[in-house]
Amino acid sequence: MSLAYARNDWYVIADRNSLEQGPRRTRLLGDEIHVSGSYAHPVIKDASGRMLPTQIKFDHVWTTVGDRPRPLFDIPEGNEPGRRLVPCGMVRVKCSPLRAVENFLDIAHFPFVHTDVLGAEPYTEVEPYKVEIREQNDEVWATKVKFFQPLAAKSAAGGITTDYEYRVPAPTTAVLYKTCPPKPEAQDVITIFVQPRSETECDVWPWMALYDDDTPYADLVQFQQMIFLQDRSILENQRPIKLPLDPRMEIPTRSDLTSVAYRRWLKKRGAFYGALAETL
Amino acid sequence: MSAAFTLYDYVLSGNCYKIRLFASLLAMPYQSVAIDFYPGYEHRSERMLSLNPAGTLPVMVTSAGGQVLTETNAMLAWMALHDGGAQTPWFPAVDPALGPQVQQGLAFGAGLTDSIGLARLHAMLDWPVDGEAAKRAGLKHLRALELHLTDRQIDGGLWWAGAHPTIADLACFPYVALSPDAGLEHDGFPAIRRWLYAVRSLPGFATMPGIHPLHELR
Numbered sequence: 001m002s003l004a005y006a007r008n009d010w011y012v013i014a015d016r017n018s019l020e021q022g023p024r025r026t027r028l029l030g031d032e033i034h035v036s037g038s039y040a041h042p043v044i045k046d047a048s049g050r051m052l053p054t055q056i057k058f059d060h061v062w063t064t065v066g067d068r069p070r071p072l073f074d075i076p077e078g079n080e081p082g083r084r085l086v087p088c089g090m091v092r093v094k095c096s097p098l099r100a101v102e103n104f105l106d107i108a109h110f111p112f113v114h115t116d117v118l119g120a121e122p123y124t125e126v127e128p129y130k131v132e133i134r135e136q137n138d139e140v141w142a143t144k145v146k147f148f149q150p151l152a153a154k155s156a157a158g159g160i161t162t163d164y165e166y167r168v169p170a171p172t173t174a175v176l177y178k179t180c181p182p183k184p185e186a187q188d189v190i191t192i193f194v195q196p197r198s199e200t201e202c203d204v205w206p207w208m209a210l211y212d213d214d215t216p217y218a219d220l221v222q223f224q225q226m227i228f229l230q231d232r233s234i235l236e237n238q239r240p241i242k243l244p245l246d247p248r249m250e251i252p253t254r255s256d257l258t259s260v261a262y263r264r265w266l267k268k269r270g271a272f273y274g275a276l277a278e279t280l
Numbered sequence: 281m282s283a284a285f286t287l288y289d290y291v292l293s294g295n296c297y298k299i300r301l302f303a304s305l306l307a308m309p310y311q312s313v314a315i316d317f318y319p320g321y322e323h324r325s326e327r328m329l330s331l332n333p334a335g336t337l338p339v340m341v342t343s344a345g346g347q348v349l350t351e352t353n354a355m356l357a358w359m360a361l362h363d364g365g366a367q368t369p370w371f372p373a374v375d376p377a378l379g380p381q382v383q384q385g386l387a388f389g390a391g392l393t394d395s396i397g398l399a400r401l402h403a404m405l406d407w408p409v410d411g412e413a414a415k416r417a418g419l420k421h422l423r424a425l426e427l428h429l430t431d432r433q434i435d436g437g438l439w440w441a442g443a444h445p446t447i448a449d450l451a452c453f454p455y456v457a458l459s460p461d462a463g464l465e466h467d468g469f470p471a472i473r474r475w476l477y478a479v480r481s482l483p484g485f486a487t488m489p490g491i492h493p494l495h496e497l498r
Contacts, residue, residue: 017319024408089319092406094463115493203406218316222291225318229292229489232404233460 002272003029008066009170012193012205013044015060015087027197029065029273058207059087060193073139073169077177077189078209086217088206088224090195095235096274097172097196098243100204102262103231104174104192105166107147108255113230116150120159123148126255133265140168140265142258153188154223155212156181163187166258171271172196183211190224199274200241204228242276249280283311284362288328288339290317292404294397294454295352296338297488298389302356302370302450304486306363318405352393353386356447369444381441385448388425392455395421399462400455411462418464422472425456429471438478445482453479457491 006029013026016039023036033052037043042061044052052063058078078085093100103109108126110119129145145164152162165177165187172194177187189209194202206224244250245267252260266275287303289296289312303310316322317337324335332339332350340349342358349355360371372378395417402411432438440448457476460466466473479485480494487493 015319017321021408024406026406087319090406092404094403112495113492115487216314218314218320218322221316221319222314226291226489229404230492233490233492236460 002270002275002277005270006171006196006273008064008069009172010055010062010064010069010072011172011195012060013054013063013195014042015039015089015205017087017089019061026195026203027201028063029196030198031065033063035061058191058193059085060205060207070170073173075169075175075189075191075209077187080209082211083189083209084212084220086208086210086220086224088208088221088228090203090205091225091228091232092197092201092203093232093235094201095238096200096242097194097202098266098274099235099238099241100192100194100202101168101172101174102243102259103235104176105142105168105258105262106256107145107164108253109234110147110149113234114227118149118152118227119147120150128254129257131257131261133261137169138265138269140166140258140261142166142261152179153181153210153212154215154219155210168262168265171266171269171273172202180211182214186211188212192228196274202274240276242274244276245272246276246279249276281309283343284308284359285343286311286313286341288313288315288331288337288341290315290323290337292489293317293337294400294458294488295336295393297454297491298352298450299338299340299355299359300488301454301486302359302447305450305482305484306359306370307484308359308363353390353447353451356386356450360447369442369446371447372442375442378442378446382446382448385440385446386451388421389448389451389455392418392421392452396455396459396462396464399464400458403462415462415464418459418462422456422459422464422469425452426469426471429475433471433474438475445479449475449479454488454491461490 011028014035019039026033026035032047034045042054044054044063046052055062057072058075062072111121111124127146129142131142134141143165147162149162150159152160162179167175175191177189180186180188191207193205196202206228245263287299287310315337322328323337329335334350340355349358357371360368395414398409399411399414399418401407402409439445
């Protein structure tokens with residue numbers, strides 16, 4: 001049941017750089033997938049040799065194994081002129097794909113895991129913010145999130161209070177809008193596209209759409225990789241490995257409102273792949 | 281103070297971190313140039329190959345004299361000597377007892393890169409290598425290090441050799457500390473854990489992704 005739901009979503013399976021390295025094998029929802037071809041003409045096949053549909057969006061190659069796939073969401077900011085689009089490659093994490101998304105939605109851990117970058121002691125308080133499930137497009141949104149950050153982005157010159165908004169358009173994608181240091185009226189967009197290899201292992205493809213014409217590409221990618229790899233060791237040690245949906249199994253606090261909404265939303269749509277659906 | 285050297289650097293590289301960590305411990309200023317090792321494979325670009333035909337990172341170019349160093353152990357030696365001359369406690373090169381021991385540790389550190397380092401690249405970035413073989417070799421190295429450090433601790437020592445940390449400790453620290461990235465946990469290695477804690481406690485210690493700071497108990 002959970003797998004049937006997950007099969008009808010689209011997932012990132014490759015980017016330009018990975019295709020240039022030649023054919024490779026990967027996994028999606030527990031099954032082997034063969035990836036070859038070029039970025040313009042990617043060839044994605046399942047283990048039986050069946051060609052899978054592809055589409056290129058947000059600088060990545062997407063595929064689905066479902067018979068009735070839901071349409072792939074849009075991130076309209078990606079088309080705005082003047083933004084720099086920054087695919088960041090892939091990082092493998094031995095954790096539930098849902099835990100990877102949930103971690104991305106959390107700010108309370110910033111001072112402790114991203115010390116002196118995205119947060120710092122003693123500025124650990126998460127002020128009240130707003131969370132809703134937007135019915136018209138069935139997405140989780142967290143808005144009016146504020147946090148003090150010593151080095152919010154590669155383009156930041158010093159500590160600033162950063163405004164955040166989070167959006168979950170699909171169970172394995174999280175989009176973050178945050179204050180753009182050199183252009184305060186605009187928002188930088190940072191996303192993670194999570195490729196579920198299995199319920200307990202995933203490949204995470206970060207992607208950014210930034211207003212930053214000055215920072216060299218290598219610095220932008222490394223900033224993102226630094227942040228994400230600080231999370232990786234924490235993610236691999238979370239227990240239970242699958243994300244529990246029963247609120248009594250992991251007691252949330254007020255700062256976890258986004259996570260609470262995300263788990264409820266997963267439960268409501270039956271998106272249980274990578275989740276612990278049993279109750280206490 | 282002006283930069284002592286330029287470091288061609290990749291944030292996730294344990295070998296690059298050896299240099300960043302030592303510079304932080306010595307408070308030695310340097311200039312860093314980010315190289316897109318992954319996903320861009322920039323270390324194999326023409327620009328980088330002309331600097332280092334071996335195509336490895338890090339690369340160090342010293343400010344005085346413009347020496348190009350491509351071996352991490354040589355960089356650590358250069359930094360120790362640049363900082364403290366022949367008397368530096370970090371690299372007692374001509375001490376008849378300690379000098380050879382430090383060389384032993386430097387070579388062991390290179391072996392950690394080739395085993396744990398490779399297993400980590402495979403586990404983290406899907407590097408096309410035999411990840412299981414690299415992991416087995418890494419486990420052997422951890423066992424050997426545990427034995428060495430246990431002997432040292434029985435003799436009242438804490439570091440790889442002598443009473444002061446040396447570049448041998450720094451050559452070994454990163455990939456041991458990062459081994460959980462490759463699924464090699466520290467639980468079974470008490471002497472290693474004690475030594476890791478000692479390195480993390482050094483004044484001026486710097487972190488990298490996967491190596492967390494010690495939080496002060498206030």
